Amino acid sequence: MMTENSIELAYFEVNQHGRLLSGNRRFCRMFGFEPSELQWHYVTDLYRHASDWNAFRNDTVNASFNMRMRNRRGRSFDCCITREIIQNADGEIVFRNTVHKVGEARGTTTSTTPLSMVFLTKCADCGAQIRVTSVAETRLRMLCNQCAAKAFPETYYTKSAQM
Template identity: 55%
Template sequence: MMAENENNLDIARFEVNQSGRILSGNKRFCRMFGFSESEVVWHYITDCYRYHGDWEMFSSCENLSQTKFIFRMRNRKGRSFKCCLSREIVQDADGKITFRNTVSRLGEPVLAKEQAPAEETRSVVFLSKCAHCGEHVRVNTLTETRMRVLCDNCAAKAYPEAFNLAAAQV
């Protein structure tokens, strides 16, 4: 069964055997196709294909290198949508074939593991107002904006012994 990211809500995953019986499906898959998690194992994936010939093309294992397919799928209400299925073929010791699949509607964002890591170039600056003079003061975190903050000039006037430690130690 699916162990990693089994109930990740961003990626719809399901397993199906060679005859089309759904073995498992995560929450995202159930929501996408209108199943409840408890009833998903009682259904066949062939009911989710808009065109019956698509299952035949998907389940034929002649071209093992083909891992991505574009199909028209439908949910239990009969609404159809275009999907991209990515399959992984797993064969156990007895020779039984299981398809581990991820499915995403076309137009949805690309799966997180397939995205190139984007470099973050933006920097965030948090500003607060000085409690004495009202001048803008740069702070390190958003929570510091709610604190009573003094600018350097007001802090030097109000607390000279703490602000000028080098002069106070002499």
């Protein structure tokens, strides 16, 4: 993600329990990790104050956070974290984050990215992924459009004709 007047953004993913799932090279350089050892660490290893993780995880309103982070050597610095909350195919909540040190040039990206949540579930018949509107719907027996049209043609085509 390089643009003409900016640096590469540090990117990482973490699950709702705080385990680091992945990170790009910029993230690894910023925090002093090797890419192969990321899965052995928790995001709380990166926060200067452990209570910041709970504030980050439980806040569903804001998409951008300013926090004090620390690298593996213990040096701390102010960071801005911009996150996106998604739900993977297994129903787990995952935080996709970009992080940059406060004061770094960022190019065209802004820290006011709106918060978005995507909920996915599997079709009960064919197993295809379906986007749903809430976590509650992921627990229901849902059908994709093709399976719904096959199983309930009179209802499906009536509904689509009314729209």
